[in-house]
Amino acid sequence: xxxxxxxxxxxxxxKVIYDGACETIxxxxxxxxxxxxxxxxxxxxxxxxxxxxxxxxxxxxxxYLASAARRMLDKNYEIRKKSVEYxxxxxxxxKEMIGRDFFIMGDHLQxxxxxxxxxxxxxxxxxxxxxxxxxxxxKVRAFPIGRVMHILVGNIxxxxxxxxxxxxxxxNHTVVKLPRRDIITSLFFCQALxxxxxxxxxxxxxxxxxxxxxxxDLLQNLISSSDLICAWGRKESLDKIKSIVPSxxxxxxxxxxxxxxxxxxxxxxxxxxxxxxxHEFTLYDQEACFxxxxxFVKGDVDKLIPHLYRYMDQQQQKLPKGEIDYDTHAALxxxxxxxxxxxxxxxxxxxxxxxxxRCPADHVMxxxxxxTMYLHSVETWKExxxxxxxxxxxxxxxPISLRDQVADEFCSRGAVRICETGMTSHPxxxxxxxxxxxxKDFVSLANMDEGLDYxxxxxxxxxEDMENFLFDMLSDC
Amino acid sequence: MSEKLCVDTLMSELxxxxxxxxxxxxxxxxxxxxSLRYHAQHNEQYASYLDNARETVEEGELANIxxxxxxxxxNPAAKVLSGPQSEIQQYSRSSGTQGAVSLVPRDETSIxxxxxxxxxxxxxxxxxxxxxxxxxxxxxxxxxxAENLWxxxxxxxxxxxxxxEFMETKDGFDIDKTLDTIGKLKASGRDLIIxxxxxxxxxxxxxxxxxVGKALGGKDxxxxxxxxxxxxxxxxxxxxxxxxxxxxxxxxxxxxxxxxYNMVECNTAFFECEHHEKHIPPWxxxxxxxxxxxxxxxxxxxxxxxxxxxxxxxxxxxKTDDVGIINHEQCxxxxxxxxxxxxxxxxxxxxxxxxxxxxxxxxxxxxxxxHQSIYRTPASHPLLKGAGSDNE
Numbered sequence: 022x023x024x025x026x027x028x029x030x031x032x033x034x035x036k037v038i039y040d041g042a043c044e045t046i047x048x049x050x051x052x053x054x055x056x057x058x059x060x061x062x063x064x065x066x067x068x069x070x071x072x073x074x075x076x077x078x079x080x081x082x083x084x085y086l087a088s089a090a091r092r093m094l095d096k097n098y099e100i101r102k103k104s105v106e107y108x109x110x111x112x113x114x115x116k117e118m119i120g121r122d123f124f125i126m127g128d129h130l131q132x133x134x135x136x137x138x139x140x141x142x143x144x145x146x147x148x149x150x151x152x153x154x155x156x157x158x159x160k161v162r163a164f165p166i167g168r169v170m171h172i173l174v175g176n177i178x179x180x181x182x183x184x185x186x187x188x189x190x191x192x193n194h195t196v197v198k199l200p201r202r203d204i205i206t207s208l209f210f211c212q213a214l215x216x217x218x219x220x221x222x223x224x225x226x227x228x229x230x231x232x233x234x235x236x237x238d239l240l241q242n243l244i245s246s247s248d249l250i251c252a253w254g255r256k257e258s259l260d261k262i263k264s265i266v267p268s269x270x271x272x273x274x275x276x277x278x279x280x281x282x283x284x285x286x287x288x289x290x291x292x293x294x295x296x297x298x299x300h301e302f303t304l305y306d307q308e309a310c311f312x313x314x315x316x317f318v319k320g321d322v323d324k325l326i327p328h329l330y331r332y333m334d335q336q337q338q339k340l341p342k343g344e345i346d347y348d349t350h351a352a353l354x355x356x357x358x359x360x361x362x363x364x365x366x367x368x369x370x371x372x373x374x375x376x377x378x379r380c381p382a383d384h385v386m387x388x389x390x391x392x393t394m395y396l397h398s399v400e401t402w403k404e405x406x407x408x409x410x411x412x413x414x415x416x417x418x419x420p421i422s423l424r425d426q427v428a429d430e431f432c433s434r435g436a437v438r439i440c441e442t443g444m445t446s447h448p449x450x451x452x453x454x455x456x457x458x459x460x461k462d463f464v465s466l467a468n469m470d471e472g473l474d475y476x477x478x479x480x481x482x483x484x485e486d487m488e489n490f491l492f493d494m495l496s497d498c
Numbered sequence: 499m500s501e502k503l504c505v506d507t508l509m510s511e512l513x514x515x516x517x518x519x520x521x522x523x524x525x526x527x528x529x530x531x532x533s534l535r536y537h538a539q540h541n542e543q544y545a546s547y548l549d550n551a552r553e554t555v556e557e558g559e560l561a562n563i564x565x566x567x568x569x570x571x572x573n574p575a576a577k578v579l580s581g582p583q584s585e586i587q588q589y590s591r592s593s594g595t596q597g598a599v600s601l602v603p604r605d606e607t608s609i610x611x612x613x614x615x616x617x618x619x620x621x622x623x624x625x626x627x628x629x630x631x632x633x634x635x636x637x638x639x640x641x642x643x644a645e646n647l648w649x650x651x652x653x654x655x656x657x658x659x660x661x662x663e664f665m666e667t668k669d670g671f672d673i674d675k676t677l678d679t680i681g682k683l684k685a686s687g688r689d690l691i692i693x694x695x696x697x698x699x700x701x702x703x704x705x706x707x708x709x710v711g712k713a714l715g716g717k718d719x720x721x722x723x724x725x726x727x728x729x730x731x732x733x734x735x736x737x738x739x740x741x742x743x744x745x746x747x748x749x750x751x752x753x754x755x756x757x758x759y760n761m762v763e764c765n766t767a768f769f770e771c772e773h774h775e776k777h778i779p780p781w782x783x784x785x786x787x788x789x790x791x792x793x794x795x796x797x798x799x800x801x802x803x804x805x806x807x808x809x810x811x812x813x814x815x816x817k818t819d820d821v822g823i824i825n826h827e828q829c830x831x832x833x834x835x836x837x838x839x840x841x842x843x844x845x846x847x848x849x850x851x852x853x854x855x856x857x858x859x860x861x862x863x864x865x866x867x868x869h870q871s872i873y874r875t876p877a878s879h880p881l882l883k884g885a886g887s888d889n890e
Binding site for chain 2: 174176177180253254255275276277278279307308309310312314347348350351352354355356358359361362363364381383384386387388389390407408409410411412413434435
């Protein structure tokens with residue numbers, strides 16, 4: 022690996038800047054990244070840009086996203102190539118894993134109808150971001166909330182980009198605090214948007230992506246001058262952010278959560294189940310909240326395990342496991358030792374890139390992530406109930422017919438998403454994210470009332486009588 | 499050879515366990531293997547674990563002995579007890595700062611050897627006479643009040659063989675009483691061994707400098723143990739710590755400040771010599787492994803593994819959660835035997851990215867929220883009943 026630092030730009034109001042004093046970030050694997058320092062002047066530039074974007078038609082906004090998306094589908098697109106190469110070096114994820122995310126993002130955004138569906142799903146109607154929409158005796162329009170600061174975590178390349186899409190789609194100004202964990206993907210995603218649409222496009226000028234050390238005073242200044250903080254991350258990170266967000270500035274948080282899977286082998290083909298399970302137990306090397314960490318099975322588990330061997334290995338060919346750090350290796354080996362001591366079945370392939378530990382559900386140990394599956398046999402789904410709380414995100418079920426059997430019990434205990442096994446990272450249109458429709462937080466829902474002369478379904482009155490009642494007689498009631 | 503006699507003999511009858519007596523150090527392998535045989539006979543789960551191990555333990559290297567990860571002691575499903583339950587005098591508890599609480603069964607033999615090990619190591623490394631002029635001041639509770647919390651219990655035992663006063667009651671650590679006690683004991687001509695966790699020693703040092711200011715003597719010692727626990731924000735590196743404490747107490751040299759390494763799962767405490775190297779006594783075999791391939795390391799940093807023949811009631815063949823270096827070259831202090839240097843704890847963050855890791859134990863402080871689960875309110879370890887809170 023080259024010792025030379027990777028030089029990346031900062032983006033300030035659409036300008037891609039390489040010049041100026043640089044911050045050097047050093048990673049445990051020896052990789053160094055240099056990025057221009059975020060300055061007081063940059064802060065002034067960002068906060069002085071108050072160009073309102075609400076009048077840009079949705080069609081133009083979606084074209085803005087789609088034009089860049091189509092380029093992202095091209096493996097030879099320079100920005101994608103660099104992003105995959107640098108992203109893999111910095112995050113340790115395989116190039117295949119990051120490239121896959123660029124494809125998914127590009128494929129999703131190139132069809133503008135997906136964005137319309139998203140708005141319809143979360144805000145009731147896509148028209149609402151362009152015009153006043155009838156709502157009982159009022160009309161409502163979703164205006165951008167202003168400037169959204171995204172504090173990203175960088176564990177899932179796709180999620181970082183999606184956070185930015187939400188912001189752009191709702192016509193907001195977007196400031197990305199680039200995460201150290203993955204300083205590349207969201208920056209290069211923004212760069213692609215700007216490159217394909219021009220830096221003078223008003224939507225481009227509303228985009229900034231910068232690295233700000235957590236101890237910098239400018240971080241507090243930027244937070245205090247934002248209209249929404251959209252923060253992702255670990256408990257400790259979110260606690261810290263919460264402590265510095267002033268009252269009056271809303272905070273949309275996506276904190277850490279757990280997920281798991283349930284499979285009824287008496288109702289499905291074990292091979293089909295294994296193929297789907299292997300996919301969702303290996304994506305992002307289990308660092309995503311939607312990755313299941315344990316599997317509850319009804320039926321003969323012995324029929325499933327050989328297929329899991331095959332498909333977990335196959336995943337390694339298709340989406341190779343990224344680098345894992347020293348401490349994760351240590352934790353994983355301790356957990357396998359512990360399982361061996363307790364006499365549980367521990368399955369690993371020769372390279373130990375994945376691990377399956379078959380044990381009673383109540384005897385579970387710490388989870389090292391890193392493509393590890395705790396597998397528990399159960400008689401009834403009731404045995405799963407005590408493992409659910411409101412830190413639970415997704416429960417994937419197979420076959421999908423289990424969904425209606427378990428959804429009420431699981432979701433009333435705190436789970437927020439039931440999906441078909443294999444689909445944890447492919448939510449269908451209409452999904453909720455951590456129990457919310459986040460786009461609602463990105464807009465200010467303004468309304469304009471109708472006048473008294475607008476006779477709606479209530480009562481049968483003359484305007485004059487109603488005026489008399491409201492302004493003179495009501496005080497006597 | 500009687501293993502019990504040998505460990506006990508080493509601890510109690512040798513004047514200096516770190517002397518260059520080859521016969522002493524040759525005993526290590528035999529003691530460990532004797533201990534292995536004992537636990538294989540008296541601990542069914544460990545015996546089964548041993549049977550399933552790939553390596554031939556009896557003939558091979560000590561590093562082939564199947565290890566027990568320290569996390570195992572947190573798992574209620576694990577049976578770590580060797581021998582009868584009726585022999586157990588205490589289930590030693592960890593402080594739980596990294597999650598669930600470890601519970602380690604200790605019988606009288608194990609406890610006496612733990613204490614015996616300290617009584618053998620400390621004089622040999624500090625050069626103090628058990629019957630001399632020293633008096634202990636423990637910045638913690640006495641052993642009876644420790645309620646099986648190993649950290650407190652171990653602190654209380656460090657100076658067990660000399661006259662000792664304890665500075666913590668149920669109302670907490672009393673810094674005024676401590677300063678007063680130091681003053682009185684120094685006035686009566688006694689030499690001190692002040693024992694406590696580093697954060698408390700630091701608080702005391704600062705208070706001493708501010709309120710007393712009189713330099714302690716050349717025979718006084720400050721011994722720290724237990725790490726920074728819940729006071730991580732105050733943590734400073736070892737050299738800075740020694741410099742600050744040395745200056746505050748007016749000590750002649752930082753050789754008067756010694757640290758001690760121990761954990762609830764290990765039955766031996768490792769004390770520093772005057773060169774701040776922690777010495778490993780002959781009844782312990784220590785090595786480190788590469789976490790990637792589990793191979794024993796010959797040099798450099800690795801995950802520390804400790805094989806301790808002094809534990810009778812559980813197999814003390816521990817893979818720790820610590821990263822460090824085992825040095826087999828002779829220490830510059832001139833004493834014999836290997837030394838151990840801990841560089842850091844293995845990071846066990848509860849979440850990575852946005853994935854909240856599954857872990858039974860104290861990994862959330864939301865236990866009273868509406869939706870509960872086994873993660874938030876783990877079933878208490880059956881052995882914890884009556885042993886106080888497991889969530890301190």
